Amino acid sequence: MPCTSGVFGGKSFGTWVTWFLLGGDLYTAYTFIAVPAAMFATGAVSGFFAVPYTIVLYPVIFFFLGRMWSVAHRHGYVTPADIVQGRYRSRWLSLAIAVTGILATMPYIALQLVGIQAVLEVAGLGGSSAWARDIPLLVAFAVLAAYTYSSGLRAPAMIAVVKDLLIYIVILVAIFYLPAKLGGWTGIFDAAEAKMATPSAADPSVPTGVFIPNAKQAWAYSTLALGSAMALFMYPHSVTAALSSKDRWTGRRNAAILPAYSLLLGLLALLGFVAIKAGTKPIGLDGQPNPQLVIPQLFEDHFPSWFAGLAFGAIAIGALVPAAIMSIAAANLFTRNIYREFFRTDATPQHEARISKIVSLFVKVGALLFVLFLDKQNAINFQLLGGLWILQTLPSIVFGLFTRWFHRWALLAGWAAGMIYGTVIAYGYCSACTVKHFGSSLATMPIFGITAYIGFTAFLLNLIVAVVLTFILRAAKVSNGSDITKQSDYFVDADTPGLIQPDVAERIR
Template identity: 50%
Template sequence: MSDVNWTALSIFVLLFGFVTWLGFVAANWRRGDLDLLHEWGLGGRRFGAVITWFLLGGDLYTAYTFIAVPALAFGAGAIAFFAVPFTIVSYPVFFLVFPRLWQVCHRHHYITAGDFVRGRFGNRWLALAVAVTGIVATMPYIALQLSGLQVVISALGISGTGVAADLPLLIAFLILAAFTYSSGLRAPASIAIVKDILVLVTAFAAVIVIPIQLGGFGRIFAAVPSAKILLAAPGANTTGAYSAYATLALGSGLAIFLYPHSLTGILSASSGGAVRRNAALLPAYSLLLGLLALLGFFAIAAGVATLPEYADGFRRFGNNFAVPALFLHSFPAWFAGIAFAAIGIGALVPAAIMSIAAANLYTRNIHREFIRKTPTDRQEAQMAKRVSLIVKFGALVFIVFVPTQYAVYLQLLGGIWIIQILPAVMLGAYTSWFNGWALLVGWAAGTAVGTAMAVAVNLTPTFPLHVAGYVFPGYAALYTVILNIALVVVLTPLFNALGARGTILDATVSSDYHA
């Protein structure tokens, strides 16, 4: 680890330099006035089905996915494969809900989920809750992208202490900040094409070359401890790992497209048809995700954790170093450089989209709603650009000065928090029956109880729910969103009867939701 891998580093820098150039010139791609927020923050809503496919793929399948999913398989085994069915669950939901949401947002010029909720339910405090939830849930996600980049930089042999250790990450941050500020969403949209091609090449090369090196899949699975191959059988009076796996898949599938960066990618599409076509095309990434998860088993079979040359990497980054160590062990240096560039660029794309999405939320649903109600178009866009820089800087500070494990904890909490906007956003795409204040109470209760559940189990995602002598370990996010919806259904008629403001303030009409 002390020696720089100059061949891999050269390839990495060359590809990184190319996407940096691409990020800056993207400002001229489908040129628009970047002093308008919808041009800077949504690419002018002009991305067709193919570009949207790459953008959403770059958005959802990130550097952290490339690192963390195989790391979970490496450390915990079969439970990591919940990531595959969760994406399969998410796409039917995507097909049913988000073309409708795109349609109404397009007609009313809504830029964020907060804008939609404000128009649908006429409650600016509910819109504020949606915005704050989105921003808070996104921040640790950005930090984890930078964390993935940090792992790759270390794998290239660049190490040190103090400023020297963090300098490459700081340079990457400055590049990210500069092209996001200058080009807006066009930058990650263009870079996502390069990123996805590199990821596909790396993933398919890995699942062909590495099994050949290791003697085939039979030998690989024989080398994996049996406890990691299958979920543990449930004990008496408990559903054990089975319910944990199922609820993680279902809860994650319901939550993933509620994240601001996902919605930003969706709302940048040129038509509802482009959104629907992506619901059909995006499952191709599920195959890729399954292949990535297998890399964890490959790393076990290759025995990379026992090799002395990778000891420092595992000491610093734990199981997250499994994939970089596997690539260094299995590929020639030039291809390792390509693989590491795929992961590094896979950090830039989602981090850029996430910072843009968070900036859009702050600008539209906090600053414009509560601080400066009538900004000019240019002032609004400039505010979003400045906030995007602040968001990225905050994530950088977090990674440099706070142990990465805390970012992981916050990201796990983020999943519990973001799903609490499901009733207002997803169900709101179908009905305005809910009372805005009831939705706000449901959101608050779900957030508070979900946080308490996570704290009670030391910030792990599954909570043992005790019911009538049985224990149902499950994803706290799913349990709490059920509580949230139940409260909304019960409180809506009560609040309406008490005269609290309800659906009479709906700014949308039924025809807005159909092409």
């Protein structure tokens, strides 16, 4: 499997191709399946936070994306762990970044499997027996594995254009046709408000969901949005797509025009409320309610079969494209920052490519395990669980682009503290789910006593540990390693020669 970086494929991705690539990368089955399902099931806090989070995201990436692209171009960096290794010369900190990236990618790919599974299940593939119920999931896994096993970044980049055009057509038709058919938006919002106010089946003392967050829910809503915004461009697949642009300013231009996708996301989220008004019954082949089926079922119920098929195809492609990029990015992390660093320092590009293909398959098997053993009733938690983990890499990656003040061992200790705390809390906490572990992304924040995104709380702990230990280690004059980058490296553009070595050029071609 080809590796990718700022010089991937001759670094020929311009503004529009990069825009489609980033859109195809960032707007996934999370957008088409999980967000509307959360809106349908429990309302605004668990679903609509995704809209402000994508709005907050783009000023954040505009701030650091140019510097990341420049230093990657100058030194031939391919992964986030490469950047950290060059900045701190710490193979252990680089290893932590690589392992976290691979781990966090698995539940995100799992969400793509859930998306394809939902389409196949509504289409009627599978049955009610225990083994037959998993047929759509296994077919989704086989399709995903076959598609991503041999595809480089150019294939999903080109398909992303087709995928986005299909999605825009489907959503624009749905957002005008369905409200007109159902009597208008006033009735849709009234129906959603009424459903969210009804007593919950799990606990009649609390309502089903939240139509408009109140003051007590503000922290949950805001930390989900802010934490997700900070996390998204820490994912290795997001970095892969961003660094594939042809120059420093392509990524920043895309940060200015990508908010067009936020409009699309808002419309998609509202389809969850449309399904409430439409009386959609997302019942799985096992006869049990499954909110993840709500959007495919909505299209199945209210559109001609040919248009429903078009929508199903758009959703399936919308899962395959980002999953391909995720698999490539995870494989690159392993081969470059784990395998070559710790096991085979003399590995040839051809050998690395073979290892990458094997690793990409194992990553997808890991994603399949997430789907099989975790609660799928609120699939948006797959993305939020990955966000919890990947957010702990932000201090090392982003802060490292601007300053060398943080001590490398303090960053490693902060990462460990955030990972351990976040994983333990997420593993054991669940307010209303059928599978107890990793069933919720919200928990009470220590000391403050407010409900917040677990990933955001873990990030704050990470940052506190990193700052405190940096003061201590600097006072003790503990070596902070060497930095092979210099200030000017963070401002170079495509016309500045890179320091990339011939073997790396061959590897990423």
